[in-house]
Amino acid sequence: MTITVRGSSGDYRIRPLEPGEERAAFEVLGRALHRTVTDEYWARREGSFPAERRFGAFASGEPVGVTGSFATRLAVPGGKALPAAAVDGVAVRADHTRRGVLTALMAAQLADCARRGDVLAVLHASEATIYGRFGYGIASRGQSLRVAGASFRADAPSGGEVRLLGTAEAQELVPRLYAEMGLSRAGMIERREVWWSYARERLIGEHQVAVHSGPRGDDGFVLYRTEDLRTFDQPNLGAALTVGDLHAADTAAVAGLWRFLLRVDLVSEVRAPGRPLDDPLAAMLTDPRACAVTGLDDESWLRLVDVPAALAAREWGPGEPVVVEVADPQLPANSGRYRITPGGAEATTGAADLRTGPETLAMLYLGDRPPSALAAAGRLEVLNPAALPHADTLFATRVTPWCGTPF
Ligand SMILES: CC(C)(COP(=O)(O)OP(=O)(O)OC[C@H]1O[C@@H](n2cnc3c(N)ncnc32)[C@H](O)[C@@H]1OP(=O)(O)O)[C@@H](O)C(=O)NCCC(=O)NCCS
Known part of the structure; x- marks a missing residue:
């Protein structure tokens, strides 16, 4: 299926990407996101960027626009998980923007999702002005937390153990644990292999990984990294610890993971971007202001297909x-x-x-x-x-x- 779109300076052909065209399409994405695609970077990303479910916009035979998605299931209120397209890798080359290329790509993609039986499509938006016109709306929001000088109330959940994992063990255990814990909130998606193929290396490989065990075994994990904040003028600042991923089966496991994070030595503040709006941490602290909300953003954009x-x-x-x-x-x-x-x-x-x-x-x-x-x-x-x-x-x-x- 090829659609031709007339542009002021030439035609665009919108069609599914073919095997062999992945890297050229990925370069379009890299340039739009101001990132150089080296051979080494492409080798890391290749598994997460298959031609399947991806569309290109071609000008004079060259890809200048791309959109794609991977198949997943998304939890809806009540607990059912519906077939969904997780839309990613959306870009138009800077010398072809504002000529309707994305509009044509989105139309082709939505029609394809409908044909495939996706009930929903979901994405994270680089800018909040892009996707409303295509029927996507902000379906969940996230808050950024900064936690410093915090201590837990006596009645906060306690118990359980936290252990740090080596990278190889984490790369096996974290995907399994995420799947076992299930989709506990509306909006959560299944993390399939095409997602893990990059996240396993990037998310897990570049973070420390801690796992919480409660009475029924492993029930939560956190991925975090630290950044040294010390300067010549402020040698005692310590490090900022940033949470990259935190999922837990219940509030007791969330509490256990936070107790661990807040005890890591030489850390002056913990940053947790993109937490749910009803994150329970502040309610468990003696001084709720020790958990400051530093930002509130749109999180997922949903399209009912x-x-x-x-x-x-x-x-x-x-x-x-x-x-x-x-x-x-x-x-x-x-x-x-x-x-x-x-x-x-x-x-x-x-x-x-x-x-x-x-x-x-x-x-x-x-x-x-x-x-x-x-x-x-x-x-x-x-x-x-x-x-x-x-x-x-x-x-x-x-x-x-x-x-x-x-x-
Ligand atoms: C966002 C992007 C894909 C838009 O592509 P495009 O081909 O220029 O989009 P279109 O020409 O189809 O635009 C359709 C409409 O959306 C508007 N629009 C598109 N991108 C916009 C943006 N970033 N901000 C505001 N409006 C935007 C256009 O002005 C146009 O409005 P109109 O219909 O009223 O004329 C492109 O600018 C891009 O690659 N940006 C950098 C990478 C990026 O942010 N990707 C999205 C990742 S989630």
Whole structure:
């Protein structure tokens, strides 16, 4: 399948990448991200950048734009994990931007995801102004924490052991432990081999790895690295310890891992970017201000590729039925009205209470924000005001959504 897009200075051919074209496409990505692709770097990345599920935009036979995805499953409220495309490696060469190349690539990719049966697509955005126009919405957010001078309250969970692993052991154990712990929050994704093929080396190889064991065995891990902060003027500053990845089966394991991190010698502060908004650490400290929030960012961007399947699969809260009308010009099969009840969601011809597009629907879907907040912000059209409180309770979730996997 090849689509030709007319540009002001020539045509672009949009088509699936073919085996053998991976490196040239990866160079497009490298240049756009201001990174030199050496032979050595490509050797490390090759396994995570297969031609499969990847599209290129070609000008005069040369790739100048690329997008791709890997297959995964994404947890939705209620615990089901749905087939999803984790979109990565999106770039257009600087001398071909703002001519509609990404728009054409996104259209080809979304159509392909729909054909493959992906119910959702998910990505992390380099800039927050790019993906809304393609129906992606912020579905989870992350906060950056800086922890210094912290001590635990007497009633905080305690117990368990933490041990540091060697690299080889960590490369085997961490992927297995992540899989065994399961997708405990809406927004989390399965980490398949194509993801681990690079992350095993980069994430694990470049970090210290500590594992927590509770009464039922290993139940959490943290990857961290340190950076010396000492200067000539401030020789006693110590190091900053930065958390690269932290997943645990329960709050007791989270507490055990944090107790360990906060005890590492010669460290003056612990930085933890991208933690879930309901991270329990501050509530476990004697001085909650010892855990400062230094940033709040969008985390995962979601696109409902198959709206009826996505709405039918998630759990709904209590409330009177609400009919949501969705207009999705890019994937017209999604357009229609959906009656949402505590028992499920299905297409209807009944009158609509709320009307929206795919971006806002994605912002609501995992429960990150209530419909009333998005309606107040002008993102959701309210046709029947009496339905709004019911929409709030129907869409509400018990656990804050979070992806927690970089890609
Ligand atoms: C982001 C990127 C892929 C956009 O590619 P592009 O081919 O220029 O995008 P398009 O021409 O299809 O743009 C479509 C629309 O989005 C807008 N847009 C695209 N990128 C934008 C950006 N970074 N900031 C603001 N608006 C942007 C365009 O202005 C255009 O708006 P319009 O439809 O109102 O005219 C490209 O700029 C790039 O490679 N950036 C560096 C790498 C990167 O950030 N990749 C994304 C990783 S998540």
